[in-house]
Amino acid sequence: MIVVGLTGSIGMGKSTTADLFRRRGVPVFDADEAVHRLYAGPLAPAVEAAFPGTAASGAVDRVALSRAVLGDPAALRRLEAIVHPAVRAAERAFLAEAASAGAPVAVLDIPLLYETGREADVDTVVVVSAPADVQRARVLARPGMTAEKFDAILARQLPDAEKRARAHHVIDTGSGVEAAGAAVDRLLATLRDGPG
Known part of the structure; x- marks a missing residue:
């Protein structure tokens, strides 16, 4: 099974591209989604202990947590020490399940792949990208974003x-979903000939 690391900066279209892989029957592990699930219960006590006032009713309040760590590298490292091992465990379970199901390709959607040194954990890296003005407009259109x-x-x-x-491969998302889908199709055809 070829393990693809999918990454890209905020607002570059990574989630949309991950969905394009899913639509083509490729299993995708979404690290952000895994964090949401973990914050909804399993990690709430540990996060609350490290950052008092950030979890209520057994779930992490992401807005409160963001306020507690934004701009504080030490706090961010403490949070990552709690979250990353749990996400890695979920990722390993996902890969084992995909392999046992006979999937020829599986995608790990990892937002900070390069920043966290994860490129060694995958067979090939796909970066999604768009022009800076498109990226900025996408991100600033999100609720609560400044x-x-x-x-x-x-x-x-x-x-x-x-x-x-x-990156081994770049998918341009600045030209719309149809063009990105065609790029995903070309990439999957290339991967059939071997990763990289």
Whole structure:
């Protein structure tokens, strides 16, 4: 089974591209979705213990947690030490299930793949990208997003140009879903000939 690492900076169309893989029958592990599930119960006590006032009724309040860690690298590292091992365990279970089902390709949707050194954990890396103005417009259209928050998130991410340079494959999402879908089809055809 070929394991694809799918990544890209905020607002580049990673979630949409992951969905394009799903529509083609490729199993996709969504790290953000896994974190949402973990915050809804299993990790809430540990997060509350580390960041008092960020969990109520057995679930993490993501807005409160964001306020507690945004702009504080030490706090962010403490949070990652809680979250990352649980996400990795869920990821391993996903890959085992995909392999036992005979999937030829499985996708790990990893938002900070390069930033967390995860490229060694996959067979090939796919970066989604779009022009900077498209990215900014997409992100600032999200509920609760501000220019300050967007800039803080970007500061934690490798520049798009560096991600593209390091990727095995790049999918341009700036030309719409149909063009991105065609790129996914071409990529899957290429992967049938071997990763990389």
